[in-house]
Amino acid sequence: MDDLRYQIDLLTALNQKLNNNERMYKLICETSKRAFIYINYINNTVKMVGKWEDYIDFRIDEAAEITRLLDIFTEKERGEIRRLLFIEKEGKDEQSYEAELRDEKTWVKLRVNIYRDEFGVLTDKIIAIENVTKLHNHRDELTYLAYYDNMTNLYNRNYFITKLKNFVEMAESEKKIVSVMLIDIDDFHKISDSRGIVMGDEVIQNFGLFLNDLTENYVIGSRFDSDIFCLAIYDPCGHRSVETIYKSIKEFLSHPIRLTDMTDVPITVSIGVAEFPEASDNALQLINCAEIVMLKAKEAGKNNLKFFDSSILNNFLRDVSLENKLKEAIFGEKFFMNFQPQFYTESGKIRGVEALIRWRDRDGTFISPSLFIPIAEKNGAIVPIGDFVLEESIKAHMNWKMKFDFPMILSVNISSIQYNRQDFVPKVIALISKYNMKPEELELEITESVLIDDFKSVISKMMELRDYGIKVSLDDFGTGFSSLSYLKGLPIDTLKIDKSFIDNITTDNASWIIAETIISMSKRLGFETVAEGVETREQYEKLKEISCDLIQGFYLGHPMEAKMIEELLIRNI
Ligand code: C2E
Ligand code: MG
Numbered sequence: 001m002d003d004l005r006y007q008i009d010l011l012t013a014l015n016q017k018l019n020n021n022e023r024m025y026k027l028i029c030e031t032s033k034r035a036f037i038y039i040n041y042i043n044n045t046v047k048m049v050g051k052w053e054d055y056i057d058f059r060i061d062e063a064a065e066i067t068r069l070l071d072i073f074t075e076k077e078r079g080e081i082r083r084l085l086f087i088e089k090e091g092k093d094e095q096s097y098e099a100e101l102r103d104e105k106t107w108v109k110l111r112v113n114i115y116r117d118e119f120g121v122l123t124d125k126i127i128a129i130e131n132v133t134k135l136h137n138h139r140d141e142l143t144y145l146a147y148y149d150n151m152t153n154l155y156n157r158n159y160f161i162t163k164l165k166n167f168v169e170m171a172e173s174e175k176k177i178v179s180v181m182l183i184d185i186d187d188f189h190k191i192s193d194s195r196g197i198v199m200g201d202e203v204i205q206n207f208g209l210f211l212n213d214l215t216e217n218y219v220i221g222s223r224f225d226s227d228i229f230c231l232a233i234y235d236p237c238g239h240r241s242v243e244t245i246y247k248s249i250k251e252f253l254s255h256p257i258r259l260t261d262m263t264d265v266p267i268t269v270s271i272g273v274a275e276f277p278e279a280s281d282n283a284l285q286l287i288n289c290a291e292i293v294m295l296k297a298k299e300a301g302k303n304n305l306k307f308f309d310s311s312i313l314n315n316f317l318r319d320v321s322l323e324n325k326l327k328e329a330i331f332g333e334k335f336f337m338n339f340q341p342q343f344y345t346e347s348g349k350i351r352g353v354e355a356l357i358r359w360r361d362r363d364g365t366f367i368s369p370s371l372f373i374p375i376a377e378k379n380g381a382i383v384p385i386g387d388f389v390l391e392e393s394i395k396a397h398m399n400w401k402m403k404f405d406f407p408m409i410l411s412v413n414i415s416s417i418q419y420n421r422q423d424f425v426p427k428v429i430a431l432i433s434k435y436n437m438k439p440e441e442l443e444l445e446i447t448e449s450v451l452i453d454d455f456k457s458v459i460s461k462m463m464e465l466r467d468y469g470i471k472v473s474l475d476d477f478g479t480g481f482s483s484l485s486y487l488k489g490l491p492i493d494t495l496k497i498d499k500s501f502i503d504n505i506t507t508d509n510a511s512w513i514i515a516e517t518i519i520s521m522s523k524r525l526g527f528e529t530v531a532e533g534v535e536t537r538e539q540y541e542k543l544k545e546i547s548c549d550l551i552q553g554f555y556l557g558h559p560m561e562a563k564m565i566e567e568l569l570i571r572n573i
């Protein structure tokens with residue numbers, strides 16, 4: 001009897017233990033993110049554990065019914081899922097597979113494990129399902145981010161370079177050409193400054209999506225940097241020739257870009273093209289070459305396309321060597337000043353001079369300021385150069401004054417880099433005090449490029465200078481983004497009409513009308529008006545006719561050394 005009691009207790013304890021174990025496994029399964037189907041082939045039982053209701057709305061009670069799971073998958077996945085559910089037929093014990101559900105939103109990972117007895121007969125099968133949508137999307141996103149620019153769907157720079165390298169390798173073996181087009185939106189900073197970053201992004205996105213439409217197997221595209229795009233064309237010809245692609249771009253840009261706020265933004269682009277094998281056989285260098293010509297296209301007035309040729313590379317290298325020479329020159333004092341006289345048109349009397357820097361190279365050749373000033377602006381050398389120019393010119397001015405006691409105005413060109421420095425105004429004031437120069441004898445020539453920067457602070461600096469008595473002149477009017485209407489608000493004293501407007505006034509009636517309009521408008525706005533680059537008597541006479549205040553140009557006087565100005569003053573006063 002005791003024995004029986006003992007057996008019952010033992011069984012009860014075992015049962016309890018089994019129940020506990022089963023409960024434990026069930027709880028573990030339910031808290032796991034997976035749902036399971038456990039099939040026992042020996043007893044022919046099926047158990048479903050976990051949240052199957054997330055995936056199916058039916059129950060599976062028999063092993064044969066597991067094929068009903070196929071219904072939840074998209075059609076194209078079903079073949080693969082069927083193989084997975086019956087991996088025993090392929091002699092496998094374990095396998096998993098990720099597939100999309102019929103709702104086309106959910107991704108699941110299905111895993112099947114099987115167990116056999118010692119004779120190899122199937123005894124158990126566990127099918128586990130897990131929702132991996134987030135992971136899948138995230139992975140998609142990572143793959144996407146690794147290769148694409150999310151604003152435009154174009155390749156990102158790294159992936160583009162890899163693809164371009166492939167193009168170059170392929171072209172090398174197939175003896176084909178690869179064209180690289182580097183495309184930069186002109187004056188993009190003005191767009192984003194005036195319209196804000198978000199609208200600026202919209203412009204980039206619109207243009208980028210358009211470029212994306214041009215891409216195909218042999219035309220790949222990338223957003224390279226903020227507003228810089230790059231296309232690479234394998235074996236350019238027919239519809240994918242550079243000319244045709246350029247034409248499409250021009251056509252697209254012939255209408256302004258319409259933004260979501262229903263405003264229109266017209267844009268133009270500058271494009272540089274370099275080709276394998278002519279420009280280089282190296283993918284990165286091809287891009288560099290394309291960039292060099294793109295910058296040339298910008299210098300040539302923007303809104304155009306330029307092809308790379310070796311002379312451009314030579315010029316670029318010249319600029320680089322110029323940059324190195326420039327560094328030497330600053331320390332080696334190879335600069336000196338020339339002065340070009342300005343005359344009152346009516347009386348022919350001298351009004352003053354414009355100071356123009358000169359640089360004589362080691363071998364005695366002169367290097368034009370139009371060449372080295374832009375480089376000095378880029379590398380910051382313009383600041384010490386500008387200081388030199390101001391001090392040397394003021395010294396020369398005070399020397400003439402001492403000798404001739406004649407009222408003269410000294411005009412000095414100021415680069416926007418100098419002008420925008422915080423210490424600019426105090427520096428100028430300190431200098432004129434140092435040499436006892438009267439502020440009204442100094443005129444600072446700035447170009448419209450300074451106005452691109454923080455307009456308010458540019459204007460307040462102008463006012464500060466003028467409050468102190470220093471004159472401000474706007475140089476090269478007509479070459480920048482000038483419009484007569486914005487002139488009226490500018491605190492300037494003098495307007496210098498660029499030579500390009502003066503050039504054809506005697507030969508071309510339209511040019512004359514334009515020059516005349518600008519000059520008379522400028523006078524009416526109260527500015528003293530200078531015509532620059534007057535080279536002939538006829539031009540001078542015409543300008544006199546409309547009473548342009550001042551004349552500067554080779555006709556009345558070339559830039560010259562300070563000593564020669566003295567001779568001029570002796571004759572002129
Ligand atoms: P800019 O300020 O407009 O100076 C006038 C330029 O036109 C000078 O060239 C002058 O020599 C030239 N020019 C004057 N009259 C005539 C003419 O009748 N015909 C022709 N063909 N040219 C004439 P330059 O000295 O080569 O200077 C070029 C530019 O370089 C200047 O244009 C100015 O923007 C810049 N620059 C010159 N000196 C300085 C300087 O000291 N500082 C800064 N920041 N820029 C300077
Ligand atoms: Mg000037």
Ligand code: MG
Pocket residue numbers: 475476496498532
């Ligand atoms: Mg000028």
